[in-house]
Amino acid sequence: EDQVTQSPEALRLQEGESSSLNCSYTVSGLRGLFWYRQDPGKGPEFLFTLYSAGEEKEKERLKATLTKKESFLHITAPKPEDSATYLCAVQVRGSQGNLIFGKGTKLSVKP
């Protein structure tokens, strides 16, 4: 069964304290891995798409990496406005329009 697991469930950081979020996946055939950010009461906001192992993408303080079994979202020197739930999702070969999501990591950044 295709599965996505995110850890930790919650992470509390001080402003400026860098850390990483983990997304491990077990799928029959990966087409792409997506990272989203979700603020309370809002829909997920797209951050990155990764297609193959070894790929990396960066945006401001965020950097996403992909291996054959997991992806990491590195947050460098976070600010309070980075507080949100970060969701990882995979698209599997042969499945149209269906993203399989992890349960998310709730990040809190304190000033």
Place this chain on the structure above:
Amino acid sequence: KAGVTQTPRYLIKTRGQQVTLSCSPISGHRSVSWYQQTPGQGLQFLFEYFSETQRNKGNFPGRFSGRQFSNSRSEMNVSTLELGDSALYLCASSLNGGGVDTQYFGPGTRLTVL
């Protein structure tokens, strides 16, 4: 470019009623996917439509149905509502829904079933 819009944003219904939610995709996007989000289960895929045809369906009962119109707008319907249907219903649109196609989400419709 306008994003994905969903109406209504909030709904309160009672058990046994039915409800219809609407989604307007980003202009030019032809694929629309629907998800249910709950605190316990997270985001779960309901179904996906492309060119007015349902191409994929998640593991939900037949009470959950949808359709897509020729302008790519989509609706989903839930009949005979149950307490467990209370959730945030999210719609996402993408260009074609094929390949590795990025899905962009709307703000969601918060459904409360009493």
